[in-house]
Amino acid sequence: MATTSVKQLPKTEMILPGTRSCAGCGLMLTYRHALKALDEGKTIVAVPASCMTVLHGVYPITPVKVVCINNPFAATGAAASGIVAGLKATGKSDYTVVAFAGDGGTYDIGIQALSGALERGVNFIYICYDNEGYMNTGTQRSSASPLGAVTSTTPILSKLQHKKDMIRIVEAHDLPYIATGSPAFPFDLFDKVKYAKDVLGSRYIEVHAPCPPGWGFPNKDLVKMGKLAVESGIHVLFEIREGRFSLTSRSLAMAKKGRKMNVSDYIKGQTRFKKISGAHLAQLQEFTDKKWNESLERHFRDNP
Ligand SMILES: Cc1ncc(C[n+]2csc(CCOP(=O)(O)OP(=O)(O)O)c2C)c(N)n1
Ligand code: SF4
Numbered sequence: 001m002a003t004t005s006v007k008q009l010p011k012t013e014m015i016l017p018g019t020r021s022c023a024g025c026g027l028m029l030t031y032r033h034a035l036k037a038l039d040e041g042k043t044i045v046a047v048p049a050s051c052m053t054v055l056h057g058v059y060p061i062t063p064v065k066v067v068c069i070n071n072p073f074a075a076t077g078a079a080a081s082g083i084v085a086g087l088k089a090t091g092k093s094d095y096t097v098v099a100f101a102g103d104g105g106t107y108d109i110g111i112q113a114l115s116g117a118l119e120r121g122v123n124f125i126y127i128c129y130d131n132e133g134y135m136n137t138g139t140q141r142s143s144a145s146p147l148g149a150v151t152s153t154t155p156i157l158s159k160l161q162h163k164k165d166m167i168r169i170v171e172a173h174d175l176p177y178i179a180t181g182s183p184a185f186p187f188d189l190f191d192k193v194k195y196a197k198d199v200l201g202s203r204y205i206e207v208h209a210p211c212p213p214g215w216g217f218p219n220k221d222l223v224k225m226g227k228l229a230v231e232s233g234i235h236v237l238f239e240i241r242e243g244r245f246s247l248t249s250r251s252l253a254m255a256k257k258g259r260k261m262n263v264s265d266y267i268k269g270q271t272r273f274k275k276i277s278g279a280h281l282a283q284l285q286e287f288t289d290k291k292w293n294e295s296l297e298r299h300f301r302d303n304p
Helices: 026-036 051-056 076-089 104-108 111-120 166-171 186-197 219-231 249-257 263-267 278-302
Strands: 043-048 067-071 096-102 125-130 177-181 203-208 238-241 244-247
Touching: 026 051, 026 096, 026 125, 026 186, 026 203, 026 219, 043 051, 043 076, 051 067, 051 096, 067 076, 076 096, 076 111, 076 125, 096 104, 104 111, 104 125, 111 125, 111 166, 125 186, 166 177, 166 203, 177 186, 186 203, 186 249, 203 219, 219 249, 219 263, 244 249, 244 278, 249 278, 263 278
Parallel strands: 043 067, 043 096, 096 125, 125 203, 177 203
Antiparallel strands: 177 238, 238 244
16 A cells, blocks of 8 residues: 655644643554544544543533444444444434444443444444553553553452454454554554545554553553554554555564564563563464464465
8 A cells, every 4th residue: 555654644633732641642643644634624533531631631621523322331333333324314414433442442341332333334433542541540450451550450360361453353353444553653553544545334443552551651652562562563554455464663663674673672662561471472472473373374365
């Protein structure tokens, strides 16, 4: 895919100064670039209880220039379906409906409503910003938290399970477009949201969104942490168009050069991994290598 350059990025800001998100928030940077790829005044966002609600502020004061419907935690897929149905009933065909939910609201509590919407092929984009925990309520473990991470509900032994493979679950719904993204690679993210906007049917984008207080790294290191996640293979950048899998951006460059950093390089700057044992680190490396090799295999098979 063609990559947008910094000069081509729309100058319009849909998020104005004064959000209530933390400094250095990965979700905030994700939202900023995703909204740049969508049409001002023609985008409706559905958001469950999460840090995203906090970012939007409390009615009638908000720094976000987009219509947003705040829905119950478990109901994002259903709420977005209702908005799509309402637009259809009133003959409005030029709006884009975007659901924007955290990993808790996607992998865990919202999975039923999401699966229902995807199975019905509802015409919307679902963006999961994955900060790997229930951050808004104090860093509880989610099924997206990585093995070895300390969370407020796994304070002693750290998390003992690997992250759930949400992409595989979503892929089982046969969507026309699935992608991953990162705020550390904003042009790749922008391009994917822009492409998704013009695809008909359900589209799913999963963004790995570093969270300074939840992961335990300095605010200034947001982009560094996002890059390390990609460069260590913890988060792979790709898109799947009508079933065809292609690595993108830094992940594609890594595939061509045959280079990847170690998981230990990624985790050493985050206090949530302070208790990780040697055995868990080896398991996390093995898990990451397996996923990376599967991605390489799939990319070169689909792009000979
Ligand atoms: C049914 C229900 N249970 C619990 C809550 C409390 N709650 C609000 S936000 C939140 C965490 C959301 O986590 P996630 O979806 O990962 O988004 P993040 O906070 O990380 O942005 C929880 C547990 C709620 N609002 N509704
Ligand atoms: S807790 Fe994390 S995800 Fe939530 S606003 Fe702060 S940095 Fe962003």
